[in-house]
Amino acid sequence: MNVSVEKSGVFVLKNINARISERRIGVIGRNGSGKSTFARLFNGIETPTSGTISLNGSSEKKALRRHVGFVFQNPDNQIVYPIVAEDLAFGLKNLMLSKSETSDRIDEVLHRFDLTHLRNRFTHQLSGGEKQMIALAGVLVMRPRMIVFDEPTTLLDLWNKRKFMAALDELEQCIVVVSHDLDLIVEFDRILHFEDGTIVGDGSPAPIVSGYIESLQ
Amino acid sequence: MMIDLYVFGDSLLHRTRPVVKIVALVIVCTSLFTVEGWPSISIAGILVISGFALAGLKPRHALASLRPAGWILIAIFAVQIFIADILFASFVVARFIVLILAAALVTLTTKTSEFVDGIRSALMYAPEWVPKDQIALAVSLCLRFIPLVRSVLDEVRQAQRARGLERNLTALLVPLVVRTLKTADQVSEAIYSRSFD
Numbered sequence: 001m002n003v004s005v006e007k008s009g010v011f012v013l014k015n016i017n018a019r020i021s022e023r024r025i026g027v028i029g030r031n032g033s034g035k036s037t038f039a040r041l042f043n044g045i046e047t048p049t050s051g052t053i054s055l056n057g058s059s060e061k062k063a064l065r066r067h068v069g070f071v072f073q074n075p076d077n078q079i080v081y082p083i084v085a086e087d088l089a090f091g092l093k094n095l096m097l098s099k100s101e102t103s104d105r106i107d108e109v110l111h112r113f114d115l116t117h118l119r120n121r122f123t124h125q126l127s128g129g130e131k132q133m134i135a136l137a138g139v140l141v142m143r144p145r146m147i148v149f150d151e152p153t154t155l156l157d158l159w160n161k162r163k164f165m166a167a168l169d170e171l172e173q174c175i176v177v178v179s180h181d182l183d184l185i186v187e188f189d190r191i192l193h194f195e196d197g198t199i200v201g202d203g204s205p206a207p208i209v210s211g212y213i214e215s216l217q
Numbered sequence: 218m219m220i221d222l223y224v225f226g227d228s229l230l231h232r233t234r235p236v237v238k239i240v241a242l243v244i245v246c247t248s249l250f251t252v253e254g255w256p257s258i259s260i261a262g263i264l265v266i267s268g269f270a271l272a273g274l275k276p277r278h279a280l281a282s283l284r285p286a287g288w289i290l291i292a293i294f295a296v297q298i299f300i301a302d303i304l305f306a307s308f309v310v311a312r313f314i315v316l317i318l319a320a321a322l323v324t325l326t327t328k329t330s331e332f333v334d335g336i337r338s339a340l341m342y343a344p345e346w347v348p349k350d351q352i353a354l355a356v357s358l359c360l361r362f363i364p365l366v367r368s369v370l371d372e373v374r375q376a377q378r379a380r381g382l383e384r385n386l387t388a389l390l391v392p393l394v395v396r397t398l399k400t401a402d403q404v405s406e407a408i409y410s411r412s413f414d
Contacts, residue, residue, distance in 0.1 A: 043410045062412075070410040077403035080411075082222050082361050086330040093330075094412040120225060124364040138411070 003051035005037050005197075012037045014197045016051070020146075020174065026185025026205065027178040028212050029194030038194065039178045042148045043070040055146070066095075069139030069147040069173075073154050075131035079123045084115075084134055087123055091142045109141045113167060129160030136167060146174040153181050182209055222360055223328055230272040230326045235335025238323045245319050249312050258308070261315045268322045282321035283314065290314070324360065333357045354413070358404070369396050 005013040013034045029035040040046035041053050044064040052059045055067055072078045081087040085106055092102045110116045113133055118126065126134065132152060139147055149168075153161045165184060168175060179185055191208040193201030195215070201208040230238070245261050269279060283290075290310050297306030327335065336353040343349060373392045374383065382388040 045406050045410055065410060065412050070407075072403065072407055074403070076365060077400055078407040080361060080404070080408060081329050081357065082364075083328060083330075086328055089330060090413075091411040122222070124368075142412070 003041060003048045003053065005034075005041070005046060006049040012197050013048075016199060018192065018199065018202075020176065022189035023174050024188040024190075025174075025176045026188040026191045027176060027194065028180070028182070028185070028191060028209070030216075033194040034197040035178050035192075035194040036150055038192075039148045039150050039176060040070075042146065042176065043068045045070065066142075067145045069142060069144035071132075071135055071139055071147065071149045071152050073151040075128070075135035078135040078138065079131060082122055082124065084118045084121050084123055084126075087134065088138050088141050091138060095142065105141050105143075109137045113137060127160075128155055129157070129163060132156060132160070132164060133167065136164075140171075144173060146176070147171065149175065149177040149179070151179055152177065153179065153184055222324060222363070224272075224274060224278060224325045226273050226326065228272045228326070230268060230322070234338075235327050235331045236338040238327060239335050239339055242319055242323050246316055249316060255308065258311050258315055261319065262311070265315055265318045265322060269318070272322065272326050274322070274325060278325055279318055279321065282325075283317055286313070286317055329357045329360055332360070354408070362400075365400065366393075366397055369393060369400070
């Protein structure tokens with residue numbers, strides 16, 4: 001509530017008030033409009049200069065990181081370990097889970113997205129689409145209540161983009177997707193349109209997206 | 218060619234606790250420098266070759282580990298011939314080869330996550346103020362990012378070649394360093410976002 005973010009004397013976000021209750025929320029806006037900074041607040045990667053972010057009443061950073069997953073644009077920067085199973089276990093180790101529960105959760109998430117064959121593969125040898133799916137699996141394995149995606153399909157080809165969109169559709173968690181790709185978010189429940197660090201449009205996709213397209217002309 | 222960081226297997230060496238392998242590596246490396254002479258190199262060499270055989274590793278794994286150091290070894294050999302003699306040059310290079318192969322034997326039979334656990338165990342008795350988890354993760358990230366930095370270098374080299382700047386070292390190094398630092402920033406954010414304290 002009332003969130004502002006200032007960087008080097010410039011307000012990147014100005015007094016943002018937003019309650020996220022819908023299941024699928026899209027965030028659109030031009031480059032530098034503040035949408036990525038907004039997304040990074042959810043997981044505590046970005047700290048507000050003023051105002052608070054809270055999830056189910058808790059605004060503690062540790063709780064935000066525990067319950068909000070974040071999928072970055074470039075999976076190469078998100079994957080920490082050289083073997084897929086090891087990387088999926090990384091977040092679970094931080095949660096102090098037992099070896100057997102860690103293994104069960106990894107098997108479950110790989111099976112869910114038909115990625116079991118990648119379990120013992122080297123992450124640097126995966127295709128771009130596979131890497132992005134592993135990045136998503138690495139977040140899902142921690143069973144977050146909410147997942148934030150920062151331009152997740154930018155580096156994907158059409159086939160992988162469709163596959164990734166299908167995976168997004170299957171998620172039961174609340175998802176917030178920052179994207180320039182309007183196809184990705186056009187059927188979402190709610191769209192937020194950012195401009196100059198403020199929300200200038202908030203509502204169902206059709207009017208907000210057409211307003212955004214008009215603002216570009 | 219990408220470097221294989223780990224070779225899957227179920228040998229005794231694969232199953233040995235990482236901390237034991239790290240301590241053994243430290244002992245072998247130290248002995249090579251403290252116990253001078255061909256006998257110590259020969260014994261260490263036999264141990265390392267036996268380790269490769271025991272772990273089911275092939276000669277190509279050994280060669281792949283030595284290849285990146287090839288030019289440096291040739292340079293050391295040449296300098297040692299110049300300042301000493303061929304026998305001493307062979308001795309120095311043989312010692313480095315055994316060292317590299319011993320280190321490779323540990324990394325090829327230890328998963329990065331096990332390596333992290335091993336370093337953490339090795340640091341168990343370090344003072345409170347030593348950031349054990351951070352040191353362990355930093356070492357593992359070094360291994361993980363060798364292929365990534367290599368691919369960034371290839372991309373930058375190709376881009377500079379397209380601009381006719383393939384022989385310009387500054388044009389190669391500046392983008393490489395900038396991109397590597399930027400990647401490091403993003404990776405630290407990603408690690409943070411995955412509940413690492």
